Amino acid sequence: MNSNQKKLVKSTVPVLKTNGTDLTKHFYTRMFTHHPELKNLFNMSNQASGKQQHALAGAVLAYAEHIENPEILINVLKSIGNKHVSLNISPEQYDIVGHHLISSIKEVLRESATDELIEAWTQAYNELAQIMISIEEDLYQSALKKDGGWKGWRTFVLADIIEESSEVKSFYLKPKDQNTIADYLPGQYLSVKLFVPELGHEQARQYSLSSAYHPEYYRISVKKEHQPNAPQGVISNALHQKSIGDEIWVSAPSGVFHAGIDGTQPLVLISGGIGVTPLLSMLETNKNKLQENTTVWLHSCRNEKVHAFKDHIDRLNEDNDWLTTHIFYETASKEEHNPVKEGRIDLAELKDEVLIDHAKYYICGPEVFIKVQYNSLIKLGIAQEDILYEEFGPQLLHFN
Template sequence: MTDNQKKLIKATIPILQSSGEILTDYFYKRMFQHHPELKSVFNMGNQANGKQKHALAGAVLAYAEHIDNPSVLINVLKGIGNKHVSLNIQAQDYDIVGRHLIASIQEVLGDVATAELVEAWTAAYNELAEIMINIEAEFYLKNTEKTGAWNGWRNFTIKEIVTESEEIKSFYLYPTDGKEIANYTAGQYLSIQVFVEQLGLLQPRQYSLSSAFHPNYYRISVKKETALATQPDGLVSNTLHQMKEGDTVNVSAPAGNFSLQDNDAPIVLISGGVGVTPLLSMLETNQKTNKNKTIWIHGFRNASVHAFKEVVATIEEESDWLESYVFNEDLEENSSNGIIKGRVDLEKCKEAILLENAHYYLCGPAPFIKAHYESLVGFNIDKSNIFYEEFGPQSVSLN
């Protein structure tokens, strides 16, 4: 890109700040009108609730703000690239997205979108697309080199379903072809693709692997998302919860850059609700490998949704390296059993978690992550030692 083109991109930052979601909403509608087949690639639940257009608007704005040095966004781009590979996004798909994004800029901005500005955004998009294609090509190559890995979708059979709480079920997925499966790093996820009858579409979702690696199967643990005033039932989670043992799903190879670091650092695992799933994988993996000093911190609404209680308690009973702090929002005053009343409050276990060179892992809703990230920073924890995973389109950018 030329210096003048970069200036033109930066000049659109105020427009993106004020009207970015109008642009991205228009873009998605335009693209799906011309390419309805892409509805099976995108999460239509996040299209309906607005999370996807919000996330894309934030990404476009961030790219414009860092147009002089987009390399500062590399960790974010790698996270997006991981998800794209798990969805089998290919280089040619960027041509479709680019065509409709540039057309949307022209149509939404009207007279503001001069030929010179459109040319600048075309150059900017092509540069970003090249970065993403190269990142994803590297991930695809690694999959071809890794024992048991694959690219694209592969059929798996649900051989066991276990109810973990009133909301969460675990699904044990075995490769239908009986061949090897790929190892993964604790904290990573699978993309699952199922047919959603209400939409008449195949739909993908990402679910964290919830156990240490087992060579015969993958385990995911899925919360059944029920309707609230601001959102409908979770289409894929409800479909999965209605499935039976023996049913099959499409699965992509393990992906994701939220992962347990392989070293001897103490570990602090902080989760809320179903955010427990990748951290449970980390806990079980640590139990099998390094047995690093670990602090387990988990919060839940009430006892009926406290998943994996017995699993964690058993590990703690058998270990001298694990210490847990569990928070129950609806705990009765006369109950205790070591459970703390209220939401997760790191001040209440501050002394326990301030371990030298510890690594801190956060998983839960965006407000949960932001609040506890700020608490850790307030405790003078080095930001480079804090790792987090937000489920759904990324809206949190803290490091």
């Protein structure tokens, strides 16, 4: 891109701030009309809720704002690339997206969409597409080079299903071909794909691996949404209806949110609800690797009934001096000596426990939960680079 084209792209920033979601809504409607097969790739629950449109609008705006130096966004692009790889996105699909995005810009901006502006955005998109394709090709090749690695979808069998709470089940996945499975970093996720008869197409969802790596199986732990017919509950409810022996499609482990398996830094793990899953993988890896890094575990959920892995964490806490736990229920029993705290996590009240030299802080949970904990850590003086977080669903939060 030349300097004039970059200026033209930046000139659309005010329009994107005001009408970005209108543009992305138009884009998705247009693309799915011409390519309904892409509904097999995109999360249609996020389409229905509007989250995907908001996430894409934010991404387009961020790219326009940083068009002169898109490398600033490299961490976000790598996160998106990991998700694309987990969905087996191909370079050809970037051509489809590009065509409908540029066409949507023309149709939404109308007379403001001059030939020069459209050419500038075409060049901008093509450069971004090449960055993403390069990132994703590196990730594909890295996965294939792993012992047991693969590209695309592989059939796995549900070897066991365990109830972890009133709304969470763990699924133990073994490869149908009985060949080796790739290892992963604690905190990473799998994509799981099912055909959904009521929708008439396939749907994929990402689920964090909820245990330390085991060479014979993967474990994911899935919360069943309370409204089975709501868009966001389609896949979780379908999984909860599965039986041992059923088959599902699975992509190779992926994701940028993870802890190192040989790290020596203390860990502060802060989870809300089903956000417990990637952090549990970190905790178990810490134990299994005999690293015994000082670890503080903070978990918040509604009550004991929905508290997944409660007994497991209690045993780990009792057996390991390096681990300290703080559990919070919105509604807790009033039993004497009950170690559970009523209310929500307040890091300011626990600063003596969580302010540890050279610690890394990992947060996972709902969007509002992440915001509260992240801002609390910043107020306590924790550096941005020492705080990592995982937001389930489209990326709407950008703190660092």
